Amino acid sequence: MPRGQKSKLRAREKRRQARCEIQALKEAQATAAAAGESPSACALSGGRSAAVTPRRPQGAASSTSADAALSGTDSDEGARSQDEGSPRSSKGSEVSHRDPLNKKVVLLVQFLLQKYQKREPISKADMLKFAIKKYRHQFNEILKRASEHMELAFGLDLKEVDPIRHCYTLVNKLDLTDGSMHEDENMPKTGLLMIVLGVIFMKGNCAPEEEVWEVLNMMGVYAERKHFIYGEPKKVITQDLVQLQYLQYRQVADSDPPRFEFLWGQRAYAETSKMRVLEFLAKIHDTVPSAFPSWYEEALRDEEERARARAAARARTAAMASARARALASSFSHPK
Amino acid sequence: MTSNHTPAPSHTQGGPRRAGVMTDVHRRFLQLLMTHGVLEEWDVRRLQKHCYRVHDRTAAVEELEDFINNINSVLESLYIEIKKGATEDDGRPVYALVNLATTSVSKMASDFAENELDLFRKALELIIDSETGFASSTNILNLVDQLKGKKMRKKEAEQVLQKFVQNKWLIEKEGEFTLHSRAILEMEQYIRETYPDAVKICNICHSLLIQGQSCETCGIRMHLPCVAKYFQSNSEPRCPHCNDYWPHEIPEVFDPEKEREAGTSRATKRSLRSRQH
Secondary structure, eight states: OOOOHHHHHHHHHHHHHHHHHHHHHHHHHHHHHHHTOOOOOOOGGGGSOTTOOOOOOOSGGGOOSSOOHHHHTHHHHHTTHHHHTOOOOSSSOOOOTTOHHHHHHHHHHHHHHHHHHTTOOEEHHHHIIIIIGGGGGGHHHHHHHHHHHIIIIIOEEEEEEETTTTEEEEEEHHHHSOTTOOOOSOOOHHHHHHHHHHHHHHTTSOEEHHHHHHHHHHTTOOTTSOBTTTBSHHHIIIIIHHHTTSEEEEEOTTOSSOOEEEEEOHHHHHHOOHHHHHHHHHHHTTSOGGGSHHHHHHHHHHHHHHHHHHHHHHHHHHHHHHHHHHHHHHHHHSOO | OOOOOEEOOGGGOOSSOOOOEEOHHHHHHHHHHHHHSEEEHHHHHHHHHHHHHHHOTTSOOOOHHHHHHHHHHHHGGGTEEEEEEEOTTTOOEEEEEEEOSSOTTHHHHTTSOHHHHHHHHHHHHHHHHSSSSOEEHHHHHTTGGGOSSSOOOHHHHHHHHHHHHHTTSEEEETTEEEEOHHHHHHHHHHHHHHOTTTOEEBTTTOSEESSOEEOTTTOOEEOHHHHHHHTTTOSSOBOTTTOOBOOSOOOOOOOHHHHHHHTTHHHHHHHHHHHHO
């Protein structure tokens, strides 16, 4: 008995999903290898029905009357996008201004830059909506090329922080990983964050606001004075960095008049570590991390914890992947 | 401490242009320039030096123009560039990282709601159509009923206008609004394409003109800094087009050295000027 339409469609969908998973897994492993994060689940774009009609979003991003050369040609090439969309190698290929993917890469880079400036997390949904649009099936390729540009030109690393909800963030390669952090008063914003994280760490993971300012003042950063690099330091540490979840800022219980304290935010735990912060502080004081024995111990314990967590996550993903593979294999050998 | 010397990927190579070499110095510079939106030249030089100090203390500081051209050659394939302009009132050189070939308000689009963007567009139109390059607050607010999107009250609109000023898209002067140099740098192309008949061009530099002086006989216009340069040490200024006597006061050419000498008084000047810029 020949297979019905429905079952054929389902099988095709499954095959496509499997292909996409393998590709996404490979790519994610490549990018996540250094970060030690578990590879992401399949980018669901491949699984979505191709019948969805791509529409230009009515949001603010496209409400201007003049259509740019970039978005204007979309409607012409949209129909052909499925065929032309084969990912091109970014190495060795000649400039192709007619390459439709290239335009999307450009749009995505510009979108990512905006997000970086506002220091907002980046969701895949937003990327698809504002930049990629019709080319959602080439999301991975476009993202890859855009990431390369971000790294090359701006020193920004696109990292997936939430593989389930597909949330990304841009990490400044020049600060956290650059060993040449300079103990100059003109430090970039992330330098400011590192100092505050350091103070918090040194005060037992919770620091009163006054003590934070004491340290910052020594480095020429004052609450009521505009700073050449940081702008308004008070706003940066009590609002901006809190909103971005790098810091927590809360009132000390039962304090009257109200006093405030700082703690590490969730994102700080995700993107850096006690050891890194200690390294940073040690560098500033021209010494080594082990010069601060009690903090060094704590940082070492933290490193061990993290290594254990990473290993556990890897094991879980490996188990999930093999379970999925087995399920697929069995569904092929038992046609419905 | 290694700087990452990475040549631009081959797919940026179009024709005879040499691909630039980006190091961490350039990347840091780009990051910082981006966060400022627009920056005056003396700040840009300080920024450049800071980036060298942080990433490559031993290297010689490249001449600013070459430094920027280097970066621009790498950014070319992304349709982004560091653009140099000048403030329209006193000719201070400014720099901004601009998107080319995209819709004009795209950089604003993520910061403002649909009705706010439309308010900006309305203000923009009034500014371009005006004789002086300024649109009065009253005239802008009167258009509040015509805005797309959510209904906006005049009180709200006043605050939105202030937001534009804070974000350096508009300048306010005595209740009137004109375009900030940032907006001119970012949106020149869009403005010329969208308002080809209403737009004014400077007779000297052929760039978009919002504020300037005009010849009362033949109507040609010039930016104030362009006037300053063109008529420098000319006791009998005449219109370059119709040769009639130029009736306006000739401003002084911007002198960065004089600025630096001003020293302490600069702090007060800057806070005053920050309303204008």
